Structures are given as structure tokens and as C-alpha cells.
Amino acid sequence: MSHHILELKDVYFSYPDGTEALKGISFRILHGESVGLTGANGAGKTTLLMNLNGQLFPTKGLVSIGEIPLNKNTRQEIKRKVGFVFQRANDQLFMPTVYEDVAFGPVNLGLTPEQVDERVTNALETVGCLHLIHRPPHRLSEGQKNAVAIATVMAMNPDILVMDEPASNLDPKSRRQLINLLKGFAHTKIIASHDLDLILDVCERCIIIKDGRIAADGPAEEILLNKTLLEENNLELPLSRQKR
Template identity: 70%
Template structure:
């Protein structure tokens, strides 16, 4: 299957205030791959993720998601294919109850009541939060918020999951649960994070970004054990590799 590929070709992006965040990024992600995007603070990871479903459109270069080239017309269609989970779950969970939040996407897709209910139930059961469905988001713990945020995206059945720092602010147990959850997904995954141990665990491939360009792209276990490369990018060896 080739229709779930993500292809960036020489993508640049300049913010309205003149900051150029992406300076010619190219890569191809194939169907079912899980890819970690790492880099220093301010290297352009978040900007890159905001391009994935067309919140930002590239200043130059092309982005191809599946068979569609991202532009103003296709971005509605692309948003159904790419689910983005944000860094701060409080930004993502904006409805008064968990159920309504997870149902937001499916209802917008025009599904009837019955299939909306089915999708919500399914998504919440996958992340293990079905019992919380009538709670308001501000009564959830950090780990629960994160899980519900993921459910609110997978209820739309996206082909591609993009996540910004999914493991930040989680206690070790919740983090482990998240990693196991991510491993169980068959979607194409793109994860931007500083949690290199998680990337090593979840992603087989890793892209390193520095100042808006790709400086390394390859198998995670090779890239994440290259101490020199990592230190040049304000990173360090994953803890699990440091013990050796």
C-alpha cells in the first residue's frame, strides 16, 4: 500500500514576523513506519508538525500526503487522514465532557449518531478511559488527559498519527502505558519528542532536525547511539544506552 505516504520536498516556511523556521526539508515516510523527529528546542519540530495537516502551508516546496498535494483546497481532506495530538492536552480537550470531546471529530465528519457512538466507545476503550466518558476534562489527571487526547484523534480513524511531545509531564507508569499503547497502533506514526528512550522504544526510524534542515535520517538505534551527532543537537544518549 503506497497511499499513506508522507512526502516533504524541499519545504520551507517563514513565519509572518520573518523567522524562517524550516529551510528546505525533504524526507519520505512510508506506510506503517513510525518515525521519531528529534532536535534542539526551536529547531522546527513543532512547525513541521503543524504542516502535516495543513494548519500552516509551506512558503515553498511541496508536501504530499497520500495522493494529495497539500494546499488550501485539499487540507480539509488531509485533516481526516492525519490526526495530530498536541503537546498540551488542555489545548486539545476543549469540550465540556470527555465523551463530547472524543465525538467532536466524528460528528464533524458527518457520521450518524449510531456510528459516532460506536467510534467514541471504541476509541475510549482502546486507551482504557471509557469509564471517564461523562467527566469534564479539568477533573482528569495528566495521564488521563493525554490518553483522552489520543482517543479524540483516533476516533476519526486517521491513517497517520502525528504527536508533539506525547510523553511530557507523565509519571513513569503513565509514560510506560503510553509507550505500550503507541506500540500497539498500526498507523503511520510521526512523533516529535525529546524523550529519546521512548523514540528508541517506539520508532524504528529517526530524523534529526537542526535549524530547519534535516541533518540525519536513519534507523533509530544507529542515530540515537551516535553521541557526537546527538550532542551537536543539544541532545544526549538515551539513558538505556548510557549504562553501557
């Protein structure tokens, strides 16, 4: 299924104030692959993610998703294909109740009310939050908000799942549930995180970004155990691999 390939060719991005956040990033992610994205604070992880679904457009270079190049005309289509889970669940959940929030995407896709209902139920069931369906978001715990935020994206049946720091603010149990959930998804996944154990658990491939460039790209097991490489990037060995 070649149409789920995500490809970046020499992508540059500068913010209006002149900060160069991405300086020539190229990679290719195949269908069904899980890729962890990590790097020091300010290395450009979030900027990179925002370039993947048209929240930002590269100043130079090409982003293409399943052979469709990302530009202003294809933006809507790309947004449907790339499900984006934002770092802060409070920003992601903007509707007054969980149901309406999860339904927001499907409604905008123009589905019938019955189809919307079905999508919402399925998505909430996947993340184990069906019982929260009528709650307002401000009455959910942080872990619940996170799971519901994932459901809002799942309800749109995306081909590719992009997540920005999915496990920050989660307690260990919620984090473990999230990891199991992510492992269960067959989607192509791109997960930006500093939680290297999470990347090690969920992703088979890992990309390290440094100053807007790719510092390393390879199998997660290999990269995340390379102590010198990690330390050069303000990272350290995953906790599970550290000797005490």
C-alpha cells in the same frame, strides 16, 4: 498501500515576522512506519508538524499525503487523514465532557449518532479510558487527559498519527502505558519528542532537525547511539544506553 505515504519535497517555511523556521526539508515516510522527530529546542520540530496537516502552509516546497498535495482545497481531506495530537492536552480537550470531546471529530465527519457512539466507545476502549466517558476534562489527571486526547484523534480513524511531545508531563507509569499504547497502533506515526528512550522504544526510524534542516535521518538504533551526532544537536544518549 501506497496511499498512506507522506512526502515532503524541499519544504521551506517562514513566520510572518521573518523567522525562517524550515529551510528545505525533504523526506518520505512509508505506510506503517514509525518515525521519531527530535532536535534542539527551537530547531523547528513543531513548525514541521504543523506543516503536515495544513495548520500552516509551506512558503515553498510541497507536502503530499497519499499522492494528495496539501493546499487550501485539500486541507479538509488531509486533516481527516492526519490525526494531530497536540502537545498540551488542555488545548486538545475543549468540549465539556470526555464523550463530547471524543465525539467532536466524528460528528464533524457527518456520521450518524449510532456510528458516533461506536467510534467514541472504541476509541476510549483503545486507550483504556472508557470509564471516564462522562467526566469533564478539568477533573482528569494529566495522564488521563493525555490518553483521552489520543482517543479524540483515534475516533477519526486517521491514516497517519502525528504527535507533539506526547510524554511530557507524564509520570513514569503513564509514560510506559503510553509507549505500550503507541507500540500497539499499526498507523504510520510521526512523534516529535525529546524523550529519546520513547523514540527508541516506539520508532524504527529517527530524524534529527537542526536549524530548520535535516541533520540526520536513519534507523533509530543507529542515530540514537551516535554520541557525537547527538551532542552536536543538544541531545545526549538515551538514558537506557548510558553507562553509569
